[in-house]
Every structure is written in C-alpha cells, then in structure tokens.
Amino acid sequence: MAYYQTAPAMFCTLAMQTELYMVLTMTQIASGTDPNQLIILDPGKQSGTGEQFGTTAVQDWIITDPTGSHDILGHAKGLHMFASKTSYFWYLSFTILFESGRFWGSTLNVMGNSPEIGEWSIVGGTGDFSLARGTIKYTVLQDTEHVKAVYQLKIHAFYFNMSASSIPLNVTNGGSDHRINSKIG
Numbered sequence: 001m002a003y004y005q006t007a008p009a010m011f012c013t014l015a016m017q018t019e020l021y022m023v024l025t026m027t028q029i030a031s032g033t034d035p036n037q038l039i040i041l042d043p044g045k046q047s048g049t050g051e052q053f054g055t056t057a058v059q060d061w062i063i064t065d066p067t068g069s070h071d072i073l074g075h076a077k078g079l080h081m082f083a084s085k086t087s088y089f090w091y092l093s094f095t096i097l098f099e100s101g102r103f104w105g106s107t108l109n110v111m112g113n114s115p116e117i118g119e120w121s122i123v124g125g126t127g128d129f130s131l132a133r134g135t136i137k138y139t140v141l142q143d144t145e146h147v148k149a150v151y152q153l154k155i156h157a158f159y160f161n162m163s164a165s166s167i168p169l170n171v172t173n174g175g176s177d178h179r180i181n182s183k184i185g
Contacts, residue, residue, distance in 0.1 A: 022155040025066040026076055028059070029148050036060045056081040063096060066152065074098040090114040103128050110136060122157045132159040
C-alpha cells in the first residue's frame with residue numbers, strides 16, 4: 001500500500017477535519033500499443049494549421065503505489081486541453097478514483113495546468129475524502145516525448161469524516177423534522 005499519513009485538524013471547531021499526506025505515482029501513456037489517453041478534438045489537424053490550441057484529450061491515467069510493489073491503486077480519469085495560443089499550457093480536470101487499498105471507492109477531484117513542475121488544486125472528493133480541498137505538487141520523473149510520462153504526486157489535503165456527523169439523518173424523537181414544502185403557488 002502507498003505511504004499515507006492522516007491527522008486530526010484541530011483548527012475547525014464546527015466539524016472534525018482530517019489532514020492527509022500521500023505520495024503516489026501517475027503514468028500517462030500517450031501512444032503505443034496500450035495508450036491511456038485519446039485525443040478527441042484536434043482543431044489544428046482538422047484545419048491544416050498544425051496549431052495545438054483547442055486540442056482536447058480524454059484520459060484514464062494509471063495511479064500506482066510508488067513503493068517497491070508499484071500496485072495499481074486507481075486511475076486519474078478526466079480531460080485535458082491545450083488552452084493557450086501563445087505558450088505551453090495544458091488545462092486539466094480529472095478525478096482520482098481509488099480502486100483498491102484502504103481508500104477503495106473514494107475520489108479526489110483535481111484541476112490545474114501542466115508545466116513540468118507544478119501544483120494542482122484539489123477541489124473536492126467523495127467517500128473517505130468528502131469535501132476534500134488542498135494541493136497536489138507534482139514532478140515529472142520520466143518523460144519520453146509523445147509516448148510516456150511518469151509523475152510523482154505529493155498530495156496534501158484536508159477532508160471531512162461525513163460518517164461522524166452530529167446531525168442525524170432522520171430526526172424523530174424529541175426533535176423537529178423540517179420538510180421542504182414542494183407545493184407551487
């Protein structure tokens with residue numbers, strides 16, 4: 001299992017948050033016998049200009065344990081698009097879906113851009129990572145241009161334990177069960 005560490009975040013008095021540090025590896029395979037991304041829109045190719053602006057790809061990149069086992073823990077599923085006419089700028093939006101291990105079924109929602117060394121925003125999550133927010137600092141470990149790239153992901157996030165809520169879902173004994181009236185006019 002990949003290394004991870006959590007700790008209670010005591011600065012919020014209204015809800016218990018957990019802090020997460022995790023290091024993962026992500027593999028992008030752009031071409032070859034088994035690519036995990038596909039260009040779905042290529043305006044430069046269609047117009048004959050060769051310009052990258054507007055190029056859009058769908059991805060299903062592999063997330064692995066960076067320790068000796070290199071077990072597949074999940075996938076980074078989403079889109080990336082070339083979003084600049086003047087500089088190298090890929091915009092990314094994807095969900096890391098954990099498909100094995102301790103966080104099976106949980107997700108982290110990620111947005112950002114892609115220079116060689118950078119940072120992406122964690123803008124949400126589900127399962128164990130409900131309402132997650134934080135950052136992923138990434139470094140390119142390997143890059144074979146237009147074929148394969150391997151990234152190290154250093155995740156630092158805060159999230160809520162939604163199962164520890166102090167508000168019951170069905171208030172019946174001694175409480176008020178407020179219902180929204182759906183009648184119109």
